[in-house]
Amino acid sequence: MGKDFAVRCVSLSRCAVVYAGGLHVVVWQVVGQNQLAAMVEVPQTFYNRTVGLMGFWSTSRADDFLMSDGRILPSAGLKLPSEKRLHDFGMSWAVPVPESLLFSPPALVQLEPVSSESLMKNVSPAETEELRKICKGSMQCVYDTLASGSSDLGLQTLDAEQNYENLAMIYGNMPPIVTGPTVIRCKVNSTVNIQIDAQDPNGDLITYSLLFPRPPRASISGATGLLTWTLLTTQPVKLTIKVSDKVTSSLFTPVLRICNCLNGGTCQYDSVTENHQQGKFQVHYEHTLFIILSSQVVGCLCPKGFSGKFCGKTPDVCQGKPCFQGVQCQSKSEPDQFTCGECPINTVSGGKEGYKCFEHDLCAPPYPFPCHKDAICDSIKHDYSCSCKTGFTGDGYNCTDIxxxxxxxxxxxxxxxxxxxxxxxxxxxxxxxxxxxxxxxxxxxxxxxxxxxxxxxxxxxxx
Known part of the structure; x- marks a missing residue:
């Protein structure tokens, strides 16, 4: 274990090195062969920063082969330089003997590089075709078989080449990138149609789907990414959209801002009253990107006469005692509406029964006394009655002594x-x-x- 790297050997023939910067190198001996193989995994932070035998990592193929002296080995389009020039490129990065970490006795026979053209000169077309069949069309397998005289070594090359292609397809493929919308505004019991926007860096065909368990009454078009959803509740809910290409996929969960304003209340989408699954986190699993965000309940601007979290409450106007003293108040279902009982017997209504009550005594001045002098007058709202006093008889309008x-x-x-x-x-x-x-x-x-x-x-x- 070093300060900036760690080495682990799972066997005598296979070791791995992990550097603090994220670089991962695996070196192994090919089984049954006197051959050494290596694989290097380079993190995204090395983009546009690599120099050496592995080439320069950028979007351009023209600067892949950078010599140790800073000169670029030119290549025309996608065509590689000649083998001779590639050999010179590799040798320019050879570590001088005093600085090398590898020590071995001098070779008995000096290694002379042999080009593929030279290897193929002494092979008949029939032999070449047979080797191509054995190597399943891989010319690297054919060259290594001819150079080593061992078909097993050539097949090892074929296996390594196929593994590399599989890894290149997986790690070289970028998952689809979802660009929006990051926030979906929705209202309970209303249907929204949202276009999910995504693009694939590799230009692959994209398909859309919803992960289970999916919310009720939610669906998405697999080809276009049009999301149709009728939200039924303000309770915590997670809507997860899967965007896939032929190899990898991205799981996208937008922020859901849910409104449930009643009685004509206005949704305040910028005012969050509840957060469910607060924060966000990311999980990478089997080349799939999970993005889990929160669902939020927004506030309401209530119209006059309504209150509460979702404008579902109407104030009890009777608590303010709007009716005349002693008259019963009854609230209605409509906001600010109420009814009052009848005005007291000795009063009359001023337009709205029981709301305002006025004294209206027809038996008292300025009204003239309407009954007999020996009678009692009782005023009842807009009327009156006369009754003879005790000791007198009559109808109240005419009274005689008993x-x-x-x-x-x-x-x-x-x-x-x-x-x-x-x-x-x-x-x-x-x-x-x-x-x-x-x-x-x-x-x-x-x-x-x-x-x-x-x-x-x-x-x-x-x-």
């Missing part, structure tokens, strides 16, 4: 004399001047408004 003394039982006994008066009568003791000590003293006291006057000598007594 002669209570016509009834012999008006006074307690014959000791008393009955005297009628308006609305009442009196009972007087007949023996008020008598010396009879018994007099009227032992008589019962008349009830109600009957008065008994008894005189004993010079003294008067009232019972």
């Amino acid at each position: 002669d209570e003394c016509a009834d012999l039982s008006a006074c307690p006994s014959a000791k008393f004399e009955c005297q009628n008066k308006p609305g009442s009568f009196d009972c007087f003791c007949r023996y008020q001047n008598s010396r009879n000590t018994d007099g009227c003293g032992d008589s019962a006291n008349p009830p109600g408004k009957h008065f008994l006057w008894c005189f004993h000598g010079k003294h008067a007594h009232i019972w």
Whole structure:
């Protein structure tokens, strides 16, 4: 373990090195062959920064072969330079012996490079065709077979070439990039049609789909990416869109801003009241990019007469006691609407029953007294009634005195004399001047408004 890199050998024939900058190098010995192979994985941070035998990583093929002295080995379009020039390019990056980490005895026979053209000169067309069949059309396999004299080594080259092509297809392919929309504005029980925009850096054909479990009443066109969705709730919900090319895919979950304003409330999409799955995180798994974002519930601007989180509440106007004192208030379902009970008996309504009540006494000035002088007047809203007072009889408009003394039982006994008066009568003791000590003293006291006057000598007594 070094300071900036780590080495791990899983066997005597295979080792891997991981550098702090993200560079990953694997070196192994080909099984059964005296051959060494290596694979280098370069992170994205090395883009436009590589120099050396692996070439210069950029979008241009013209600067792939940069010599150690800074000169570029030119190549015409997609055609590679000649083998001779490629050999010179490789040798320019050879590490001098004093600086090399590899130590080996001098070669018994000096290695002389042999071009593929030279290898093919001594091979008949029939032999070439046979080798091509064995190598499945790979000329690198044919060259290595001829150079080493071993078809096994050539097939190892074929296997390495196929592995490289598979890895190049996987790692060289960029997943589709979703450009938007990053925020989807939607309203409960309303349908939205949203175009999901994506492009593939490699120009591959893109398809769209929704991951399960998908929200109810949500669908997307596989070819165009048109999302159709009817949201049914403000509860946490995740909508995950998968955008795929032939090798890789991206999973995209936009921010959902959900509105549920009622009674004509206006959705405030820039005012978030609830966050579900706050924050975001990314997960890479089997060449798939997951992007999980949050769903949000937005606020509402309520119209007059409504309140609450979603404008679903109407204030109880009766709490303000809008009706006349003592009159019952009843709220209606419409905002700011209410009804009042009837005005009290001695009052009248001022247009809205029970809301304003005014005194309206037809029996009192400035109205003239409408009843008989010996009657009682009762004012009831816009009307009145007359009734004779106690001790009088009639309809209230005409009242006559009742002669209570016509009834012999008006006074307690014959000791008393009955005297009628308006609305009442009196009972007087007949023996008020008598010396009879018994007099009227032992008589019962008349009830109600009957008065008994008894005189004993010079003294008067009232019972």
